[in-house]
Amino acid sequence: MIFVTVGTHEQPFNRLIKKIDNLVANGDIKEKVIVQTGFSTYIPKHCEAHKMMSFEEMQQALKDARIVITHGGPSSFIEALQFGKVPIVVPRQEKFNEHVNNHQVDFTKLIAKRMNNIIPVYDIDDLKKTIEDYDHISKGKNTGKSSNNYYFNDRLNDIVVSMFKQN
Numbered sequence: 001m002i003f004v005t006v007g008t009h010e011q012p013f014n015r016l017i018k019k020i021d022n023l024v025a026n027g028d029i030k031e032k033v034i035v036q037t038g039f040s041t042y043i044p045k046h047c048e049a050h051k052m053m054s055f056e057e058m059q060q061a062l063k064d065a066r067i068v069i070t071h072g073g074p075s076s077f078i079e080a081l082q083f084g085k086v087p088i089v090v091p092r093q094e095k096f097n098e099h100v101n102n103h104q105v106d107f108t109k110l111i112a113k114r115m116n117n118i119i120p121v122y123d124i125d126d127l128k129k130t131i132e133d134y135d136h137i138s139k140g141k142n143t144g145k146s147s148n149n150y151y152f153n154d155r156l157n158d159i160v161v162s163m164f165k166q167n
Helices: 014-025 055-064 074-082 103-114 124-132 134-139 147-164
Strands: 002-005 033-036 048-050 067-070
Touching: 002 014, 002 055, 014 033, 014 124, 033 055, 055 074, 067 074, 067 124, 074 103, 124 134
Parallel strands: 002 033, 002 067, 033 048
Antiparallel strands: none
């Protein structure tokens, strides 16, 4: 399941919600998608949509999600990180009237550079490929566990599995 949250900022984030809805409609996303739409005016036709969600509903969606996609609000992607997820972060941008300035872009760039624990998407047209490559991209990110340790264990698993495959 993919969980998308745009937070509670009063400006719509239709650009992200439309993109996700189109990816589902086109068959690019085949799994269930739950979207918290906030004050966006676009209502998804191909996803389960909730304007707002209770704290418990949000926590459950974050826990159950394979991928979490958020806006650039720190509390949204920090929550995903707390559940051990590497969130895809699509910051709201001033030029699209999604926020009053570009602080989400600036903050996302800073966190991506310093912490390497999020997957930033600045161009919405890159979202499809990012979702397709999520498992590979997220392996190179820092999470609650040591990323080097995780990578080592994952590679070791691949080696062991390949040793026991029958040709």
